[in-house]
Amino acid sequence: MSTIKEVADRAGVAVGTVSHVITGSVPVSEGLRRKVLAAIRELDYHPNHVARSLKTSKTRTLGIIVPDMTIPYFPKVIRGAETAARRRGYSLIAVNSDDDGERQSELFSLLRSQRVEGILLVMAAAPTPVNRLTRLLEAGVHLVCVDRIPDRVPVDSVSVEDQEGAAMAVDHLLARGYRRIAAVTGPQSLKNERQRLLGYRQALERAGMPCDEDLIWTGNLRSADIAAMCAERLANPAKRPEAVFATNGPTGLGVLRALRVCSLATPDDIGLVSFDELTSDDLFLPAITTIVQPAYEIGYGAAEILLDRIEGAEAGDAPVTLRLHATLKVRDSSRQQAKSA
Amino acid sequence: MSTIKEVADRAGVAVGTVSHVITGSVPVSEGLRRKVLAAIRELDYHPNHVARSLKTSKTRTLGIIVPDMTIPYFPKVIRGAETAARRRGYSLIAVNSDDDGERQSELFSLLRSQRVEGILLVMAAAPTPVNRLTRLLEAGVHLVCVDRIPDRVPVDSVSVEDQEGAAMAVDHLLARGYRRIAAVTGPQSLKNERQRLLGYRQALERAGMPCDEDLIWTGNLRSADIAAMCAERLANPAKRPEAVFATNGPTGLGVLRALRVCSLATPDDIGLVSFDELTSDDLFLPAITTIVQPAYEIGYGAAEILLDRIEGAEAGDAPVTLRLHATLKVRDSSRQQAKSA
């Protein structure tokens, strides 16, 4: 891999000159410019980003930590962030924490060693000690939390309006005449899960319905476990709810599987709405009503905020908080036959 | 962010000593060792990977270019590669080409500038000029092609047994009594698509069936376009095939949507098998019979081969070719009612 010096020699100029044409920071006469460009092409020269980073102490690289990019929501977020980063000349390194706190710490270390200039974080479900985050912030790491936002930590954050979205889902089910609505939710250590559950309660309350605590089923975000839990609870027709609201994608998938296991069909046997789309464009049959998150925009917005911080470098500002609206996509699974009132 | 020198000062030793305890390359007395470790902790020191890379000219970083990590197959590949890389102390940078040749070239430049030590490539569907690849190889870039393998370029590659998998799908449909079987395929510029189509032909031939060229529908990998094309061709009941074989995931999704549009149900109205799983665990109802690729293993294997190359550094070897078997997962969409013979 050729160096700037080789390019300079070949073009018959000094390395400084080559650097000038590459960065464009200093004007260079057209003649030399062309010679340099020619030399670059002939040598297939690729500026050494490593050396440049060391010199400038700017890597122009961002990191993003997600629980598992195998879950459809996250690649969309990542692509949004990637696009925003690229538009401003940054690259993005995406890594997976597997919802493991330990692993997440390692990733922080890794990214800091790589000298990424900022980190987008979707926290691991395993409770992240607050002080780990504050310590990072104090160390001057630029950080934007995405989707899962910590409590009591003054940090920039981007997510969907969780409570509003959840309430929208439940309002919809109620409007369709479903009464006993179960909420299948994730770990309550996650703020967004709490918010979504809050939305559920709010909707019930607004409708003047009591909230049956036995219909709040807390899961662990793993589809297989959710499925097992729900299959058990849905088995008994007497206690079975009329509809289910799943507060996130993996959970929705788990519920769906449980319905299959119990041979329950939506919307006739039971209604179903899930937060988060279950597959790209819903092709399930019956199609599942979902709360659709603007995942790409969330990633894009988070990266923008992060880059503004990095380039603005005002450390002291109040945290920026971006909340995007989710939309209700009504499909088959909540189309209850009009019951005779 | 503190430097090695600050650590050395705080520990009261020379920078060399600190370096020795970090890399473990040279023994250090227990006493100093502890002092150094303490200083590292107190300063929250993170070795500057950038400086190290410059010095050693080893970044311990791999790159992977995929068309679009929003397609479920790719995140699995990436995670496999990421895991293999991590086990050997490497990081992975994943980027998206959007099947755009231009963009792919930029990404090569970017990754080379970042001095990744090797690249895993899922080629863009837009035909990649062969000489671009050979030029890379000649420049000494370590490269392993994944999933989509170029013709006539002696490069390491990992993929599934495309032809075999496709034949398996069609054999299965034939065994189930389906006769007129359409193949919906991707761009024939892609070798894997050609191979899969070959498998289709092979299965028909083995069964002594003629291959009706009008039943080979070539698409562009975009679900929406595939759906439109298929909806049109499936509209006429007279010419409608008895079953459809989709040669890849996005195409399978497109076919599925077309079936919905035409109100055709599997398996009664029409049979369906798709190469590649359509969603994590198939939850469609009726569930879709698929050829399941070992995506994670493909990524893992590819990274291993790449790392062997990098660390072995034997440039001259013959290309390594790893082909993994796909498996047929029989579900509902191909369960034709036994027809009266």
Add this chain to the structure above:
DNA sequence: CTGTTAGCGCCTTCAA
């Protein structure tokens, strides 16, 4: 074992 030092490739003053 420990300390010292020369670059890795590049960018950025600074002088010419």
Add this chain to the structure above:
DNA sequence: TTGAAGGCGCTAACAG
């Protein structure tokens, strides 16, 4: 407008 030179933080000899 061009060229020369210092140094970013680290590792790998080498010398002590």
